[in-house]
Amino acid sequence: xxxxxxxxxxxxxxxxxxxxxxxxxxxxxxxxxSAHQEFAPKTAGTVELKSRIAEKAKDRFGDVSSSxxxxxxxxxxxxxxxxxxxxxxxxxxxxxxxxxxxVILEHCKSEHGCDLAAWVKKxxxxxxxxxxxxxxxxxxxxxxxxxxxxxxxxxxxxASWSADDYMMPVCAEDHGITSLLIWDWSExxxxxxxxxxxxxxxxxxxxxxxxAGGDSVDNSDQCRDRDDARNVDYxxxxxxxxxxxxxxxxxxxxxxxxxxxxxxxxxxxxLDIGCGSGVLSCFAAxxxxxxxxxxxxxxxxxxxxxxxxxxGLEKLIQFVHGDLDRVKLPVDKVDVIVSEWMGYFLxxxxxxxxxxxxxxxxxxxxxxxxxxxxxxxxxxxxxxEDWKTxxxxxxxxxxxxxxxxxRHTLRYPSVHAADPTAVVSSTITLRAFDLMKCRVEDxxxxxxxxxxxxxxxxxxxxxGFFDVGYDVASGEHKVMFCTSPADTTTHWAQSxxxxxxxxxxxxxxxxSLTADIRKTRDDKRGLTVTFHLKxxxxxxxxxxxxx
Numbered sequence: 001x002x003x004x005x006x007x008x009x010x011x012x013x014x015x016x017x018x019x020x021x022x023x024x025x026x027x028x029x030x031x032x033x034s035a036h037q038e039f040a041p042k043t044a045g046t047v048e049l050k051s052r053i054a055e056k057a058k059d060r061f062g063d064v065s066s067s068x069x070x071x072x073x074x075x076x077x078x079x080x081x082x083x084x085x086x087x088x089x090x091x092x093x094x095x096x097x098x099x100x101x102x103v104i105l106e107h108c109k110s111e112h113g114c115d116l117a118a119w120v121k122k123x124x125x126x127x128x129x130x131x132x133x134x135x136x137x138x139x140x141x142x143x144x145x146x147x148x149x150x151x152x153x154x155x156x157x158x159a160s161w162s163a164d165d166y167m168m169p170v171c172a173e174d175h176g177i178t179s180l181l182i183w184d185w186s187e188x189x190x191x192x193x194x195x196x197x198x199x200x201x202x203x204x205x206x207x208x209x210x211x212a213g214g215d216s217v218d219n220s221d222q223c224r225d226r227d228d229a230r231n232v233d234y235x236x237x238x239x240x241x242x243x244x245x246x247x248x249x250x251x252x253x254x255x256x257x258x259x260x261x262x263x264x265x266x267x268x269x270x271l272d273i274g275c276g277s278g279v280l281s282c283f284a285a286x287x288x289x290x291x292x293x294x295x296x297x298x299x300x301x302x303x304x305x306x307x308x309x310x311x312g313l314e315k316l317i318q319f320v321h322g323d324l325d326r327v328k329l330p331v332d333k334v335d336v337i338v339s340e341w342m343g344y345f346l347x348x349x350x351x352x353x354x355x356x357x358x359x360x361x362x363x364x365x366x367x368x369x370x371x372x373x374x375x376x377x378x379x380x381x382x383x384x385e386d387w388k389t390x391x392x393x394x395x396x397x398x399x400x401x402x403x404x405x406x407r408h409t410l411r412y413p414s415v416h417a418a419d420p421t422a423v424v425s426s427t428i429t430l431r432a433f434d435l436m437k438c439r440v441e442d443x444x445x446x447x448x449x450x451x452x453x454x455x456x457x458x459x460x461x462x463x464g465f466f467d468v469g470y471d472v473a474s475g476e477h478k479v480m481f482c483t484s485p486a487d488t489t490t491h492w493a494q495s496x497x498x499x500x501x502x503x504x505x506x507x508x509x510x511x512s513l514t515a516d517i518r519k520t521r522d523d524k525r526g527l528t529v530t531f532h533l534k535x536x537x538x539x540x541x542x543x544x545x546x547x
Contacts, residue, residue: 499543
């Protein structure tokens with residue numbers, strides 16, 4: 001129990017440690033469920049079963065067959081082989097059974113008004129809870145209305161099947177239906193990102209309409225539709241658990257936010273923008289905040305509410321599910337706005353736009369932000385072995401040229417921890433942002449500067465990183481953390497911009513650098529970054545990247 005009478009945080013529920021059973025989430029290929037189904041040999045229904053399997057494969061992965069190719073199903077169904085068919089699966093709510101689990105799920109939906117797949121997806125149930133739920137239904141025989149979202153329905157509570165006893169299967173045939181419930185929502189089929197584009201990771205509130213108009217705003221219907229579609233995909237990507245597990249496991253990020261919150265929020269009204277799992281809101285409540293309003297459009301906010309309740313903090317935190325610029329908050333002004341808005345290379349995904357708009361609308365004249373400052377930096381790297389492996393490899397791999405893959409490799413920065421021993425320049429400040437004053441227009445900028453190499457070498461990459469800080473009551477400004485190669489690695493790592501060809505420099509002789517960083521024209525969450533180098537021998541290099 002803390003000094004202000006607020007319960008100490010207990011360990012976050014296991015819902016945050018959901019296992020990823022669907023395989024890779026990198027967009028490199030189709031994702032398969034890991035659950036295996038056992039079948040009893042039967043001889044009837046060969047054509048029907050082959051057809052059902054083929055149709056399901058076509059729905060999920062597309063039609064990859066052609067008239068002159070062999071049917072992949074023939075590898076499993078020989079003309080004289082016995083056909084393996086599933087044991088019948090029983091309905092959860094009546095005596096109906098069927099050979100395939102998806103038939104039963106559809107039957108529950110059409111005959112009993114119970115769409116279990118949608119119910120599970122809306123609540124973001126982790127794998128373990130889905131298994132327990134199925135066994136709970138088999139054991140306790142609840143009514144279909146318990147799993148309905150109609151206002152009149154009593155509603156089933158996942159806490160009802162939290163006991164480990166529900167991990168024990170009741171019906172051996174239920175593994176198939178459980179797998180379908182997991183597969184249906186755990187990993188959405190998203191368009192593959194061009195390799196090796198960085199994985200999107202910020203929780204965000206929408207690029208706000210709170211800002212005053214400007215020449216750069218495209219008000220066409222086509223632009224709005226495109227942005228809305230991107231926002232749907234964006235927020236959906238933050239409704240899952242893996243991304244929040246990654247952020248919670250980042251001790252540098254999480255503990256420094258807790259330290260800053262503890263120093264600032266006592267007795268104050270706090271707005272948490274893009275609250276995600278709600279961890280920062282919980283920190284604020286524990287630190288003595290008078291009131292906390294937590295906002296997020298992603299469905300993870302439903303679990304944030306559960307986490308607050310599990311820790312006895314639900315009376316201090318009010319959760320608002322929706323776009324920050326479209327919902328009505330229960331406060332007109334707040335004393336503190338806290339947000340973990342930083343993306344790769346600091347500005348990727350455009351969440352700072354939303355924070356600035358919220359600052360202008362909701363922050364009191366004497367209020368503050370956490371963080372209240374952010375700086376974007378660059379340094380030069382010389383690691384020729386790494387460059388040969390990453391870039392040079394495509395020029396002559398196994399005697400073949402892979403120019404198209406080389407271009408893709410160079411088009412996007414690689415997000416990984418750079419070798420600090422390979423740094424060959426001092427730190428270059430691209431831009432320092434006073435978040436209490438900066439405008440959205442300031443986030444597009446160009447910088448001209450010089451740096452001095454610490455040794456004669458070939459520069460193979462430029463490495464981007466950032467730091468953030470906050471102000472305390474005494475007027476002191478503290479740095480929360482830095483993501484440089486020399487500091488403890490965070491989940492942001494560094495953004496490594498590989499050069500298309502190595503760039504020679506001489507120790508002690510200045511190198512001029514121009515950096516141009518702007519939002520991508522057709523994607524306000526993306527960035528277009530151009531670097532231009534010129535060495536003491538007047539040799540020049542220029543390259544443009546996308547995030």
